[in-house]
Amino acid sequence: MTVQTVHFSRGIPPLEAIPSTAIAEHTSAVLAAEPDRVFQYAPIGRHTGDQELREQLGKFHSVDPDRVFVTNGSLQALDLLAAHLLRDAVEPQVLVEAPTYDRAVQIFERHGAQVSGVPLRHDGVDLNVLRERLRTKVPAFVYVIPDFQNPSGVTTSEDKRRELVRLSAEYGFTILEDIPYRELRFSGTAPTRLGELAESTDGAHVLTIGSLSKVLSPGLRVGYVIGPPGTPHALAALAESTYLSPAPLLQVVAARALANGLIRENTEHVRRLLRPRHDAAVEAVRQTLGDVHLCVPEGGYYISVHLPIRTDEESFLAAARKDGLALTRGSAFYPADSAPPSGTVFLRLPFQALDGEEFAEGVRRLAAAAERAA
Numbered sequence: 001m002t003v004q005t006v007h008f009s010r011g012i013p014p015l016e017a018i019p020s021t022a023i024a025e026h027t028s029a030v031l032a033a034e035p036d037r038v039f040q041y042a043p044i045g046r047h048t049g050d051q052e053l054r055e056q057l058g059k060f061h062s063v064d065p066d067r068v069f070v071t072n073g074s075l076q077a078l079d080l081l082a083a084h085l086l087r088d089a090v091e092p093q094v095l096v097e098a099p100t101y102d103r104a105v106q107i108f109e110r111h112g113a114q115v116s117g118v119p120l121r122h123d124g125v126d127l128n129v130l131r132e133r134l135r136t137k138v139p140a141f142v143y144v145i146p147d148f149q150n151p152s153g154v155t156t157s158e159d160k161r162r163e164l165v166r167l168s169a170e171y172g173f174t175i176l177e178d179i180p181y182r183e184l185r186f187s188g189t190a191p192t193r194l195g196e197l198a199e200s201t202d203g204a205h206v207l208t209i210g211s212l213s214k215v216l217s218p219g220l221r222v223g224y225v226i227g228p229p230g231t232p233h234a235l236a237a238l239a240e241s242t243y244l245s246p247a248p249l250l251q252v253v254a255a256r257a258l259a260n261g262l263i264r265e266n267t268e269h270v271r272r273l274l275r276p277r278h279d280a281a282v283e284a285v286r287q288t289l290g291d292v293h294l295c296v297p298e299g300g301y302y303i304s305v306h307l308p309i310r311t312d313e314e315s316f317l318a319a320a321r322k323d324g325l326a327l328t329r330g331s332a333f334y335p336a337d338s339a340p341p342s343g344t345v346f347l348r349l350p351f352q353a354l355d356g357e358e359f360a361e362g363v364r365r366l367a368a369a370a371e372r373a374a
């Protein structure tokens, strides 16, 4: 009998979370109504994105549209912000949660940063370690994913958010908050966005990075930055010297999807779709693996574990692969100076694309592999 592989690998939306037919209809309507607008270059001269989209995003986040800059997906926002914030820094240091989103670390390093990890707890970064680091060196910026973090599923608590923002003011560093999963909360209440907290904290500096990839479609490649008006202008100068602007058509489609409620409706649909998958995943991990998960996520795509093993990660992953498990290498989510607790492997277990039975089967295989490797 051939064993079907269970994929605990990529964190991409399942097809049933993307409202393709509705997006196609909007796109046809936009093409018919505004061909001149979407087939021409966007205006040049510090262009910060399609005006209608910036207004809609401003409304969505209750901020002035002048504070919004549109990018080709939030990865490009990370790249431009790294270029902007690290440009004049000498031996710049960037602090990140450990574990964190691996692509972000690669981007920061490409721009010359020395990336250092601050251990992540069930409710956000370890503030004692962070304070110690700040006393030694003030980083160019601190990068956090405060809502349903990729890869761990951790949400930073309200108290830790307030302290992070206070520390930003005290030490004078910028916080980048990356929030692609924020809207995908299945239970509990959302803590305040760091950018919002910064508005009432003198001297604090927070830049928010958002994305429509998980609430509408990753294929439209719509991401954005919210910051003080100077930031969109600085980023526009960088954009103008490379790609001019994101594709006008995709921005107008996104603007319409915000304006006519498609994004709101689809976000509710995704929450209804993913909540049972989340609940089944939490249950399966608890029952089969015990108390090894970093947190109960309450939203997003990921639950994660520190799984005790006695072999090395490489051999464990190879053995798991033979047992029909596709896993992402957990150590890749740690910056070079950090690692999971000794004697454990870190595993990100995305639940967004698996039904309860598939997830439970994957976790049973994981338990068997861990037992052999224990």
Ligand SMILES: Cc1ncc(COP(=O)(O)O)c(C=O)c1O
Residues within 6 Å of the ligand: 011, 072, 073, 074, 075, 076, 101, 145, 150, 178, 180, 210, 211, 212, 213, 218, 222, 223
């Ligand atoms: C934390 C985080 N930031 C950024 C991205 C990239 O998103 P986008 O599709 O907007 O480039 C992802 C994608 O998985 C992510 O998890």
